[in-house]
Amino acid sequence: MQLSVWTYEGPPHIGAMRIATAMRDVHYVLHAPQGDTYADLLFTMIERRDRRPPVTYTTFQARDLGGDTADLLQSAVRAAYDRFQPQAMIVGASCTAELIQDDPGGLAQALRLPIPVIPLELPAYQRKENWGASETFYRIVRALAASSADGSPRREKETGARPVCNLLGPTALGFRHRDDLAEVTRQVVELGIEINVVAPWNATPADLARLPLADFNIVLYPEIAATAAQWLQRQFGQPYTRTIPIGVTATREFIAEVAQLAGVDAAPVLARTESRLPWYSRSVDSTYLTGKRVFIFGDATHAVAAARVATQELGFEVVGLGTYSREFAREIREAAAIYGVEPLITDDYLEVEARVGELRPELVLGTQMERHIAKRLGVPCAVISSPCHVQDFPARYSPQMGFEGANVLFDTWVHPLMMGLEEHLLGMFREDHEFADHAPSHLGAAPAAPASPPVRVVEPVTSTELAWASDAERELTKIPFFVRGKARRNTERFARERNVNLITLETLYDAKAHFGR
C-alpha cells in the first residue's frame, strides 16, 4: 500500500478515456462500479468539453456481484453499440472490475458486433494514467492500422510528390495540446510537408487506418505516442521524431529534424522564423533573471524541456528536477546529470513538497500540485505540465511548443517573479513596514508560517554547539524570506567548518563573502 494525499496520475483507464474522448466515432465500454462515472467531469468540467466522453459504464452494484455481471457487461456493450453506432469500440475494466475477472474484452468480442472491438488490459494496481493512455493508443493503432495494411501499405511515391507525415500524441486533458497542435501544424505546413493524420486528437478509426500512408511520424508527446510510433516504425518502416519543440533552440532542432526526415531544406524556414524570446531574454530588464534558482517537476517531457529553456534561454539555475512518471525516469536522470542536481523520481506529493522546502527555490515550474506546494511556501510558480486544472485550459491561444510557445514560456515564467527594480527596493529597505514578510503580496498568502507546517520539510538544524548572536539573528531577518533559509544554512556551514561556536554579524558577512550570492 502507498499512502497518498494527492495523486499526479489517475488509474490507467483514465488514460484510455483520454484517448477515446480525443477521438471521434469511438466508444469505450468500461466495466466499473457506480462512482467511477466521476471521470466524466474531468473532461466536461476541467477541460470544459461540450460533449460527454464517449464512455458507457456498467455501474454494477453489490447486488449484481452475486448474479451475472458478465451479462450486465454484454448488454451494456450492445446498448452502447445500438445507441452510438461507433466505427470501433474499446472495452475494458476499471480497478474493481479487474478483481472480479469477467474478461470484458472477450465477452464483448463474443457478441460479434460488425465493427472492430478492441480489448484493453490495463492493470490498475500496477500502472497509471499515462501508461494507460499510451497502451490504449498503441492497441487502437495496432488494431486499426494493421487491418488495412494489405501487405503494401505505403504508396509508391511519385517524383515531386510532397512528403507526408502523421502528427501523433495530442489527446484529451493534455497540457496545451490543442494549441501545441496548431503551432506545430503551422510549422510543418510551412516546410511544405503534408499532414496525413493527426491522432488521437479528432481522429476517427478510419483515419487511423490511413496512418501507414505517411512517410514518417512526428511524436509530440512521447508519454502518449512513443509506443505507437515505435510499432509503426517496426511495422511500416516509418521513422519518427525525437526532438520536442519546446523552447527556441529545441524548435529549431525540431524543424531541422523534421526537414531531414522529409527530405526538404529547412534553411529558408529557419531563416525567417523567429521568436521574441531571445531578445526579451537579452534585453537589460531581464538581467535580474540571471541565476534565479528554479525547481522543475512534471511529466518527463515537459520537465526536461523546461530545464533546458530555463538554463539556456532564460539564464536561470536549475536546483531541482524531477518527474512523477517512472516510465521516463531515465530521461530525467540524464537531464539531472547535465545540471548537476539530484533527480527526484516520485509520485509522492509529500516528498516533492519536502524537496521544495529544502531547496527554497525562487521559482517553481510544475504541475497543479507544485502550484499548491509553492503557494503554501510562498514561492512563485508557473504550471508547465499535466496534471493541471481548469485555469490551465485557457481561452486564449497559448501553446508551449514552437516559436510562439517560446514567447508564452517567457511570459508565463517571468510574470510570477518580482520585477527587477521591485526586488532591489525590497533589498534596500527591508525595514519598511509595508515590506514586512506578512505584508500583502502578489504571491497571495503570507509565506512564512503555513498553518500546519509540512512535517517532512527539513528545517535548518541548529546543532547544540552553534549559537546565533542576537544582532546576527536580526540581520538575517533583513534578507528576503526566500533566500533566508539558504543564507542561514550557508552561514552555519561556514561557522562549523571553522569551528566557530557563536555566529556574529562578522561571521554572517564572512560567510556571505565566501559563498557569494
Add this chain to the structure above:
Amino acid sequence: MTIHAQPCAVPSTVSPDGVLRERGQREVFCGLTGIVWLHRKIQDAFFLVVGSRTCAHLIQSAAGVMIFAEPRFATAIMEERDLAGLVDANDELDRIVTQLLARRPEIKLLFLVGSCPSEVIKLDLSRAALRLSQRFSPGVRVLNYSGSGIETTFTQGEDACLASLVPVLPAADRGARPSLLVVGALADVVEDQFRRTFTALGIDQVSFLPPRRSSELPAIGPETRVLLAQPFLGDTARALEERGCRRIPAPFPLGGEGTALWLAAAAEAFGVSRAHVDRTIAPLKARAERALARYRAQLAGKRVFLFPDSQIEIPLARFLAREIGMELVEVGTPYLHRDHLAAELKLLPQDVLLSEGQDVERQLDRCRAARPDLVVCGLGLANPLEAEGLTTKWSIELIFTPIQGFEQAGDLAELFARPLLRQTRLAV
C-alpha cells in the same frame, strides 16, 4: 401520482405507486465523495480510504480544486503485491496508519473507509479498526465504514460514516432530561442558527451529529429525540433507534415552510405550546418569505428537471414547487426512502413524475424531449447539456452550500435563479 408511459420497454418499471424505477447506467458519485465535506466538519478526524488509485483520484476530482489547507483525508492505495498476498494487507494498513498518525498527531478520530476494491477482496476493516483502536488507545479512536460505490451512492457515504459513530456515542445518564439530537452534517453557521432557535423555543438540550470535534460526542438514550436534518440518513436513524432514540417525523428544513414544519415537529415532541412555536417562528418565517419573494418572481412557472444525485431532490422539489412556484418535470432520486420522506411526499404535487435509480441515457432522452427551463444535474452532465442549449444547475453545490434554515431560504432559491439570470445577461 400519475403513471407515465415509457418510450422504451426494458428495464424500467413504473410501480403501482407511480414511481419510475430504472436500472441502467447510474451517473452518480460513490459514498467516498462525502469525505470532501465530512473531513472539514469534524475538525480532529481523519479519513483514510483503503482503496485504489481510482478512489484517490475520485476524491481529489470531486473536491474540484485542491483545498489550500492540507486535507484531513488520504488514500492507502492498494498495489499488486497487496492483492497477490505477497504482503499481509493488515500489516501494510498498520504501517500506513502508524505513519499517518505520526505525521498528524492532532488527529483523535480516524475513519478507515472501505472502497469497491477493499469490499471485493473482503478486507475486513472492522477488525482492522478494532486492532488499531486498541493499539492507539486512548489517544486515537479508529472506526470504519464503507463508502464504496457498490454499496453507497454519494450522500449515503455520510450516512455510513454517521452510523459508524452511533455505537461509540456515550449512553445518557439514567433519568436524563429529554434531549434533542439533530443528525446530518450542516454548515457551522446553520447549526448555530438552529441552536439559537431551539433555545428560543425552550429546547435547550440540543446536540448535533456529527459534532465539530470528536471529544464532543453527544450522549444518547431512550430520552433522546432524533431530528434528521438530511434525507439520506436511513442507516444512522436505524442505528440510533436501536439504541432507544426516537425519531421525530418531519419534512426537511429547506425553505421557509420546510424549516417551520421541521422546527414545529421538534417543538411538538418537546411539548412546546403551539402558541409559543408560532410566536417564535413567525418573524423568522416572514423574513424567509421576504427573501424568497424576489426569486419567486423570477422562477415561478419555470419548468425544472432534477437528475438523481444526493437524495435531497425530493425536499428540494417540494420547496421549488410550493415556495417558488416552479413546475416539476421529473424528480429523480438515487434512492427513495419512503418512511423518512413520508411528510415530504404528502406535500408534493399529485401529478409529479418521480424516478428512482437511473438509466442515464434514457433519462437524458426524456430531459431533451421535455426541454425544461432548468436542469439540476451532476458535473459530468452540466456542460454537455449547456452546449445543447439547456440551462443547468450543478447539484453538488446544493450539498456544499449552507441552504438549510430560514436565513438560507433566499440563498437556496438564488442558486436556481442564478443560471437563468446569467442567460438573460449574456449577449454572446
